Amino acid sequence: MRVALTDHAAPVTQMIAATLRQLRAASPGLRLVVSFADTTQGHHGGIYQAGNWIYSGTTDPQTLSYIVHGREIHGRSLRHLAAARDPDETAEAFVRRTIDPQVRAIKTPTLKHRYLYPLDKAMRRQLRARARPYPPRLEVNARA
Structure with a gap:
């Protein structure tokens, strides 16, 4: 499901955090959530970076x-x-x-940045070796 980055009553990162809490409660066996930021749409994954997701690189181009x-x-x-x-x-x-x-x-x-969100401490430890530095924000035409 896509996250729409339009104006909201609450910050998008708060909505994602609430969704992850609900997902964790509703699916106790679930250990990992994977999401992507599409560079062809000008995205770098700032909402995932703000939520402390693990960046694991890019998909096949x-x-x-x-x-x-x-x-x-x-x-x-x-x-x-x-x-x-x-x-x-x-x-x-x-x-x-x-x-x-x-x-x-x-x-x-199509180049997409892959972000991982472990739902338990053991999974976070297991994914540590896959962590890469966050990609920088893409420069977009300056707005007036």
Whole structure:
């Protein structure tokens, strides 16, 4: 789920902290939350840095996306479109057969910063070795 960075009654970091507390209480066996900051959207993960999340690096810079009816969609979205397919049929083949015969795969440059939030002390200790320095805030055109 995306975090919308618009004006809120409470700071976004407080809302995320409250959500994590609720998640921890509702799912006692859950030990780790993973989130991403999309550099193609100008994000560096400041809300995660402010919440003391562990930065573990970036994702693969190439992501497989698809063009369906002239629109680019993420591979995960394509698989959701093909949820009713037979187990031996690929998601792309299902979409080609049922939705868009012209569907095609494309590689898109997507670099996302990965942040980890351990929900217990043992997991935090286990992840210490994966910690990397936080990436700097990306410079955006100066606002007047």
